[in-house]
Amino acid sequence: MSVGLVSLIVLLIAAVGYMMGRRKALSSAGGDIRKLHSLPSYYGQTVLLFAAVPAFLLMFVWLFFQPIYIESSVTGMISPSDIAEGSSESLVMADVRRIAGGLDQLLVQGDLSEDDISRMRADETNVRERLAQAGVALGSDVQQSVFEAAKAYRGQNSALWMAMVVAVLALSLAGAVFSYMKIAPSYRARNVSEAAIKAILILSSMVAILTTVGIVFSLLFETAHFFRLYPAKDFFFNATWNPQFRGGSDLGILPLLWGTLYVSFIALLFAVPIGLFAAIYLSEYASPRLRSIAKPAIEILAGIPTIVYGLFALITVGPMLRDYFAQPLGLGASSSSVMTAGIVMAIMLIPFVSSLSDDIINAVPQAMRDGSFGLGATHSETIKQVVLPAALPGIVGAVLLAASRAIGETMIVVMGAGAAAKLSLNPFEAMTTITVKIVSQLTGDTEFASPETLVAFALGLSLFVITLGLNVLALYIVRKYREQYE
Incomplete structure (x- = not known):
């Protein structure tokens, strides 16, 4: 299930929640909106916001931290002896990601099963041929530990992806049900809706600041790495x-x-x-x-x-x-x-x-x-x-x-x-x-x-x-x- 499909389901839950919340508010007041604290649309908006906003925030945070967690977990499977002379850990991890992507593609196409993947070895000729069909060219010198790391990368990525889908959809449904159950004529839906929208606006205004901070820190970290390899004095004062x-x-x-x-x-x-x-x-x-x-x-x-x-x-x-x-x-x-x-x-x-x-x-x-x-x-x-x-x-x-x-x-x-x-x-x-x-x-x-x-x-x-x-x-x-x- 892709990110677009998950987002579409969350939006669908939010839209249905909006209509049901508005309908429940009207029915609880006997059709007389004068008995409601807020307009019926505000009651629908509270259900929509509780169904959509927490789910999207969770999905964003999950998608941000999932690759970091998998990288740190899989990197430990690669020993220094697996890194060839002239190469680096980052290049080996790039190979791991490419192999994992090729295995996923073959699994989707039906060319391989989960059992086939678990039995595959890097030194098999048919493995290299199959991965080549998926656009991944493997050399004969690929270490078995690197190949095992790729299989572990693919497995963790699939498992965490399914966990994210379940968690996001469950949170969306839970938020919609929670907000729907609170609807009553005395419920201050307008205050809740406006407070939530204000929080969303504040969060949106922080995007530019957080983006700038992220850019600066990424430049600082990589620049510090560069100056550990090349003298800063030569960089700033060398005329060549x-x-x-x-x-x-x-x-x-x-x-x-x-x-x-x-x-x-x-x-x-x-x-x-x-x-x-x-x-x-x-x-x-x-x-x-x-x-x-x-x-x-x-x-x-x-x-x-x-x-x-x-x-x-x-x-x-x-x-x-x-x-x-x-x-x-x-x-x-x-x-x-x-x-x-x-x-x-x-x-x-x-x-x-x-x-x-x-x-x-x-x-x-x-x-x-x-x-x-x-x-x-x-x-x-x-x-x-x-x-x-x-x-x-x-x-x-x-x-x-x-x-x-x-x-x-x-x-x-x-x-x-x-x-x-x-x-x-x-x-x-x-x-x-x-x-x-x-x-x-x-x-x-x-x-x-x-x-x-x-x-x-x-x-x-x-x-x-x-x-x-x-x-x-x-x-x-x-x-x-x-x-x-x-």
Whole structure:
């Protein structure tokens, strides 16, 4: 029974409980809703909430902790001698999960029975052939203990899955019956329903916070693992990026950090003035007809996929900059450059700055403009001395959003700036960014426990700290300006 089917059954129980609860409330009052403490729908809502919410919470928690429990239980069945040289425990556990999945698939297809699985051995040729049919390729050197661990993994997973299904459905039925039995004319169903909904809203608001905490802790743990394998001093101060995946790698962040900041600076250098000027014109000078056409046209840029911008940089902007600027000035001969990626990224960022700034400027009260006009200020003076200072916090937020978008961009940099990690001031040379290297280090058939792979988490944490620093700096600037303005 799949998660979707279990969820559907729980929703069905909740829906039936809603109708039965509403009907019982009406019958208990003799059909006169004036005798009820709450409206009939509230009585149905209490049954629905008690039937659905606890069951879904249990299912979520169970699905989160079940793999952790099975992994810790099965890992003990694998001895250090079962781990081949050059491999790791994580790779062996990946094989265990693949074999367990293949056995499950063969069981569902009817090619194997439970008795067949219990008698299977890793060194049998027909076992490898059957698993190959299920998409699992076994080598002849697979240890019997690893195969037994896979069978134990599959057995525990199946048993715990069935236990979860029974527990979730039982809790759903128990919640529905409990709430249904409490229905009476004096039952404060509205208070219970609103309190439950309030708790759900609070829980929903915690999702973003808990997600952020989970991301940060996952980055911290894997980064700490990386620094146990590679010196932190070399990572932060080495000016060479040369991962070898065979030992002797140089993994310095400085060239990647420089490329990230350089490309983002050029993008913001073009995007912020153009976007801000467009926002001022649309909000203060443009006619309603022109505004209704120009603003949607600008916002279309935000909906274009970044791969399209990357192709535009590779095919059009890069060759144009090379032929008309880089080669005549003797600054380079490649179409992939920081300037190419920066200009194309600026085009992508213009709607972020323009649209948000336009909304913020329009939110400035008209009374402030009228007061400025009444004191004899011109339109341009009012914009410079009244409107823009009042809208500064929102404008800073728009610029910060654009900066974060620029720092995290990948496809435009890959296709427009290249993949060379270097320290250079020439904007017409190929460079790369942190996000590009995060992708490259985590793709391919590489050992996850190696420093060359774990470095991606250290790069991600560094990028997170940079973005957090931008937020703190922006808040400081806004608060300081607000104090002066007020």
